[in-house]
Amino acid sequence: MPPVLSKPTEQPMETTVNTTAEGRPDFISIRDFSFFYGKKQALFDISLDIPERQVTAFIGPSGCGKSTLLRNLNRMNDLIDGIRHSGDIVVNGRSIYDPHIEVISLRKRVGMVFQKSNPFPKSIYENVVYPLRVSGQNKKSVLDETVERSLQGAALWDEVKDRLHESGLSLSGGQMQRLCIARAIANRPEILLMDEPCSALDPIATVKVEELIRELKQEFTIVIVTHNMQQATRCSDRTAFFYLGKLVEFDETPKIFSNPAQKQTEDYITGRFG
Amino acid sequence: MRDTDTKDLELTRTLAAPGEPFVWLTAMGLALGLIMVVGLLGVIVANGLPVFWPSKIVEVHLKPGVKNPLPNSGGTLTGEIVQTREKRIPVLSATGDKIEDQTEVQIFVGNKDVNGSGFVFLNNSDIASISEPRGIYRLERMEYGIAFAYPKSLQLADGTSLPADSPAFTQTLTRLDAESAARRREIEKIEKHDIGAINSRITQLRAKGKGSPESLKEIAALDADYQLLAAKARELRAIQSAAALIYTTPNGIERRLPVGELVAFTLPNTLVFNQKLGLFFHNIWNFLTLDPREANTEGGIFPAIFGTFVMTLLMSLAVVPFGVVAAIYLREYAKQGLAVRAVRIAVNNLAGVPSIVFGVFGLGFFVYFVGASIDSTFFGEYLPTPTFGTGGILWAAATLALMTVPVVIVATEEALAAVPRGMREGSLSCGASKWQTIQRIILPASLPGILTGLILAMARGAGEVAPLMLVGVVKLAPSLPIDGAFPFVHLERKFMHLGFHIYDLGFQSPDSEAAKPMVFATTLLLILLVVVLNLAAILIREKLRKRYATGAF
Numbered sequence: 001m002p003p004v005l006s007k008p009t010e011q012p013m014e015t016t017v018n019t020t021a022e023g024r025p026d027f028i029s030i031r032d033f034s035f036f037y038g039k040k041q042a043l044f045d046i047s048l049d050i051p052e053r054q055v056t057a058f059i060g061p062s063g064c065g066k067s068t069l070l071r072n073l074n075r076m077n078d079l080i081d082g083i084r085h086s087g088d089i090v091v092n093g094r095s096i097y098d099p100h101i102e103v104i105s106l107r108k109r110v111g112m113v114f115q116k117s118n119p120f121p122k123s124i125y126e127n128v129v130y131p132l133r134v135s136g137q138n139k140k141s142v143l144d145e146t147v148e149r150s151l152q153g154a155a156l157w158d159e160v161k162d163r164l165h166e167s168g169l170s171l172s173g174g175q176m177q178r179l180c181i182a183r184a185i186a187n188r189p190e191i192l193l194m195d196e197p198c199s200a201l202d203p204i205a206t207v208k209v210e211e212l213i214r215e216l217k218q219e220f221t222i223v224i225v226t227h228n229m230q231q232a233t234r235c236s237d238r239t240a241f242f243y244l245g246k247l248v249e250f251d252e253t254p255k256i257f258s259n260p261a262q263k264q265t266e267d268y269i270t271g272r273f274g
Numbered sequence: 275m276r277d278t279d280t281k282d283l284e285l286t287r288t289l290a291a292p293g294e295p296f297v298w299l300t301a302m303g304l305a306l307g308l309i310m311v312v313g314l315l316g317v318i319v320a321n322g323l324p325v326f327w328p329s330k331i332v333e334v335h336l337k338p339g340v341k342n343p344l345p346n347s348g349g350t351l352t353g354e355i356v357q358t359r360e361k362r363i364p365v366l367s368a369t370g371d372k373i374e375d376q377t378e379v380q381i382f383v384g385n386k387d388v389n390g391s392g393f394v395f396l397n398n399s400d401i402a403s404i405s406e407p408r409g410i411y412r413l414e415r416m417e418y419g420i421a422f423a424y425p426k427s428l429q430l431a432d433g434t435s436l437p438a439d440s441p442a443f444t445q446t447l448t449r450l451d452a453e454s455a456a457r458r459r460e461i462e463k464i465e466k467h468d469i470g471a472i473n474s475r476i477t478q479l480r481a482k483g484k485g486s487p488e489s490l491k492e493i494a495a496l497d498a499d500y501q502l503l504a505a506k507a508r509e510l511r512a513i514q515s516a517a518a519l520i521y522t523t524p525n526g527i528e529r530r531l532p533v534g535e536l537v538a539f540t541l542p543n544t545l546v547f548n549q550k551l552g553l554f555f556h557n558i559w560n561f562l563t564l565d566p567r568e569a570n571t572e573g574g575i576f577p578a579i580f581g582t583f584v585m586t587l588l589m590s591l592a593v594v595p596f597g598v599v600a601a602i603y604l605r606e607y608a609k610q611g612l613a614v615r616a617v618r619i620a621v622n623n624l625a626g627v628p629s630i631v632f633g634v635f636g637l638g639f640f641v642y643f644v645g646a647s648i649d650s651t652f653f654g655e656y657l658p659t660p661t662f663g664t665g666g667i668l669w670a671a672a673t674l675a676l677m678t679v680p681v682v683i684v685a686t687e688e689a690l691a692a693v694p695r696g697m698r699e700g701s702l703s704c705g706a707s708k709w710q711t712i713q714r715i716i717l718p719a720s721l722p723g724i725l726t727g728l729i730l731a732m733a734r735g736a737g738e739v740a741p742l743m744l745v746g747v748v749k750l751a752p753s754l755p756i757d758g759a760f761p762f763v764h765l766e767r768k769f770m771h772l773g774f775h776i777y778d779l780g781f782q783s784p785d786s787e788a789a790k791p792m793v794f795a796t797t798l799l800l801i802l803l804v805v806v807l808n809l810a811a812i813l814i815r816e817k818l819r820k821r822y823a824t825g826a827f
Contacts, residue, residue, distance in 0.1 A: 108705030
């Protein structure tokens with residue numbers, strides 16, 4: 001089986017919780033990737049290697065293409081009419097544009113958390129098990145186990161364990177976002193994409209989600225888009241700075257924020273533009 | 275400084291609402307709409323409800339020399355005052371023509387068998403006095419409608435006679451009336467249900483058995499059963515006419531009314547308020563539950579209520595899946611381009627096509643093409659009698675479904691478009707396929723909008739008459755579309771409909787004066803039925819809205 005297609009649902013959890021081992025440095029490899037919305041080019045020849053089980057932050061001013069790139073990692077942009085790309089994105093050694101790969105199976109491997117929390121109008125329980133249900137998993141014991149594991153993983157279990165069958169929309173904003181994280185990790189994806197997950201949250205909820213990101217990197221490869229420079233320093237290992245659709249600089253986070261190689265990066269992180 | 279402040283304050287206090295003159299325009303628009311709705315309902319209620327309220331019987335004494343419109347009645351006539359109204363008549367005279375206003379009174383005199391017509395008009399100026407005779411009965415009869423009568427005696431089945439002034443008279447009449455009502459129900463059960471079942475079985479055997487010995491044998495057996503039942507019905511009918519009420523009409527003619535012909539009797543002039551109220555609700559109940567009599571001008575309208583209800587339900591069952599599926603394809607799957615826009619415009623235009631056009635299409639396509647094909651394929655043995663190849667409730671529902679499908683498509687499309695994008699993306703990012711996303715997330719979230727479409731469709735469908743006249747509605751349907759005879763739901767049957775009933779009463783009735791109050795009462799009921807159906811759908815929608823409320827922030 002090709003690696004991207006192999007589903008770890010049946011595998012025991014221990015195989016992925018291998019915190020001591022160093023992950024692949026090029027777990028996600030973006031190669032000369034350009035992307036167009038119709039005639040408008042949004043990304044220009046991006047090349048970038050995202051290491052396994054680390055947090056990689058994408059920063060840059062609005063409209064710089066960081067969200068577009070993130071949404072290409074699980075081919076969420078396929079929904080838009082008139083898109084086009086060149087170059088390639090390789091996940092774990094296999095191109096996500098490989099015609100033999102079903103986009104659905106790709107998305108099952110790549111969880112995503114959105115800027116605006118988007119729980120379904122279902123119970124908390126059903127929200128979390130949704131990825132399993134759509135994969136045809138309806139066994140109660142598996143579902144129960146997943147709900148507890150995922151909600152604990154998203155640091156929400158203690159708050160909702162007594163009301164799992166209430167609507168997911170009855171939670172507070174921060175809880176809803178953590179519910180979405182629980183849903184995104186329910187099917188044990190390898191990669192977790194986060195598109196400004198804290199932009200709509202208050203500071204306390206933000207701290208909780210950031211702590212969670214640091215926890216989750218033990219298990220997942222995380223790519224996070226953020227506008228918040230402090231957030232990038234607090235929870236990412238590597239940071240990529242984008243400007244006008246081009247990758248300006250990509251390095252260890254401390255280096256980017258203390259000693260950037262490019263003038264543009266320095267201007268941006270010191271707040272001179274953007 | 276202070277001056278300008280007070281000036282500003284004064285400005286905002288003026289009635290003209292500075293800068294907002296359109297507040298008044300919009301409010302006027304709404305007020306006009308409300309006045310029209312309230313006025314319409316008011317007219318219908320004011321004309322419809324009094325039908326059920328028992329009115330007094332009056333004896334009108336005419337001034338000497340005035341010609342009595344009723345034969346052999348001398349100077350008096352008896353009946354219920356229906357209405358008084360103004361009329362203007364030109365008066366010609368030597369001194370010059372002029373217009374004179376007169377008041378005329380419409381009186382319901384009943385006794386159609388004696389008087390010929392049920393209503394008379396009298397000029398108010400011709401009336402000398404009005405009195406209320408106490409001993410007069412109001413008899414509701416199976417035929418000839420209402421009779422106003424002074425009872426003389428009861429002819430009992432054993433040949434004895436009970437005079438009207440004996441103390442046991444009213445009691446005996448009540449008992450006989452109840453007995454005859456029970457027998458009438460029994461006769462109806464035998465003739466409609468039992469004999470009906472035998473008849474349909476015989477028809478089936480004749481068509482399918484093709485003269486085989488077994489079928490002939492069974493037909494003979496069924497025929498024997500039929501003879502037994504028919505004899506029993508004849509016997510019951512004989513009992514029905516054994517006892518009779520002898521009465522005299524107000525103009526002195528003696529009549530004999532078999533108790534089997536008597537539906538109900540009251541003494542309107544002796545009723546107190548509570549009794550009248552009881553009778554009022556009793557009349558409403560009868561109106562809702564009984565079959566029509568006397569060319570639909572008497573009795574109830576239950577078959578029409580039931581027919582309207584079943585047809586609307588069938589239409590909803592047909593229109594919702596059809597419309598929703600079409601809308602899902604248009605909104606979710608079709609590539610948004612020129613072709614889809616053309617289809618959308620076509621669908622919207624379809625909503626504006628006159629309903630009679632749909633009726634003609636339904637007749638040509640459903641009845642003559644689809645129905646005839648079904649008949650020749652499955653019911654060939656009954657031909658030339660058509661089964662589905664004639665108007666019926668199924669074709670009526672299908673025609674109306676076709677007519678209302680644009681409404682459902684448009685509403686569903688709006689609802690699908692209103693599902694937040696985040697929810698779609700959330701589902702797809704979980705690895706759900708497009709269909710799973712539609713089925714598990716988008717459809718449930720857009721159900722309230724779909725139900726809005728259904729409500730609009732029902733409101734339009736339930737009130738439609740013109741296309742139904744072509745595809746299956748009838749003045750009087752012999753049996754209901756759903757009954758106890760196998761297979762219980764008879765989609766090929768013709769049916770009665772409240773909207774058509776109103777038209778029929780108002781314009782096709784032999785006695786349109788007698789039918790007028792029924793028109794209003796039926797209209798009231800049709801409006802109530804539509805309101806009830808809509809309320810049910812609205813309740814379901816509110817429940818779903820609460821469940822699928824999408825207010826993430």
